[in-house]
């Protein structure tokens with residue numbers, strides 16, 4: 001009776017307990033009930049009820065497969081009973097026993113009650129056995145399909161989730177792969193840069209003893225040196241997290257004003273930066289902070305570079321230091337540019353997020369965040385008051401001055 005393909009699916013997916021084997025017989029005529037029960041008892045767990053309401057009580061407490069109900073009962077007809085059952089238990093099949101004269105009324109009610117079969121009286125035992133067996137097979141099939149559909153839906157969700165997890169893992173792998181490559185590249189560049197630095201540092205020392213050297217030249221060399229030192233710090237940071245280790249900080253007590261000054265010296269090596277109007281606002285009486293000097297300069301320089309890239313000559317860039325309610329020092333870099341592109345707002349501090357095409361690595365804000373958080377601080381991006389962008393990060397004040 002049951003479709004072979006369905007049966008094999010049921011077995012393959014180990015869908016169990018589809019049938020309870022319980023059948024309910026409903027008739028207000030006691031002898032009729034006894035005869036019916038005698039026919040079905042060898043094959044089923046048989047329950048009996050002598051009215052519609054009594055039958056509903058059995059339905060509520062027993063997991064049934066099939067109900068066989070007489071149509072003509074006082075109070076509630078067989079069709080009415082099945083209609084009531086189908087509301088909460090649509091997977092229980094109903095068989096209605098009826099006289100020929102009821103046929104029209106019954107046919108009209110078929111749709112409402114969803115009865116599986118109508119048997120006319122007098123019925124014979126084979127007919128009843130067959131009807132109940134067919135009804136049970138129908139119930140089996142219906143429940144099997146429902147359970148398999150639910151299973152597929154669940155597996156689908158599981159599959160979708162597993163695929164999403166895999167995709168994320170793959171993304172991470174790609175990131176790590178790129179970071180690893182970058183780490184290897186930076187090692188070579190770092191080596192060359194150190195040699196430059198040594199050469200320039202010697203020149204600077206030499207200049208210190210010579211009176212004929214102009215201040216301009218001295219300044220140029222100082223700016224160049226600051227730039228190279230900053231680059232080295234950047235490369236070191238890249239190297240460190242390419243190797244995957246925790247970022248080591250070399251903490252000392254630093255003056256916020258001095259830090260901003262040093263970052264601006266590095267920036268002076270950038271011709272575009274010199275075309276911006278730079279405003280410095282350092283609050284009075286700021287405490288020193290506990291920080292890694294080259295790394296914090298690197299953060300300020302990254303933010304300032306982004307501000308330069310977001311603005312046109314003549315536009316203003318502000319760099320600030322103030323104190324927040326908790327006593328931390330808050331550094332801010334604000335520009336008058338177009339603001340952060342909406343599409344990347346939520347991923348701003350992720351690695352490789354850049355809208356600058358070839359010109360951008362998307363590492364600046366990522367590294368800034370790593371460094372600030374390595375100091376136990378917080379970095380965030382705000383909308384500047386006049387369009388534009390404002391980045392803020394907070395750093396703890398050092399103990400002795402706090």
Ligand SMILES: Nc1ncnc2c1ncn2[C@@H]1O[C@H](COP(=O)(O)OP(=O)(O)O)[C@@H](O)[C@H]1O
Pocket residue numbers: 302306307310335337338339340341344348353354355356359360361362363364365366389
């Ligand atoms: N001040 C700013 N104004 C507008 N957009 C900015 C600003 N700073 C950062 N962004 C956006 O954030 C992206 C990521 O910045 P960053 O991590 O420094 O990488 P990169 O500068 O290499 O693109 C930039 O490509 C840019 O779209």
Ligand SMILES: [Mg+2]
Pocket residue numbers: 302305306364365
């Ligand atoms: Mg940048």
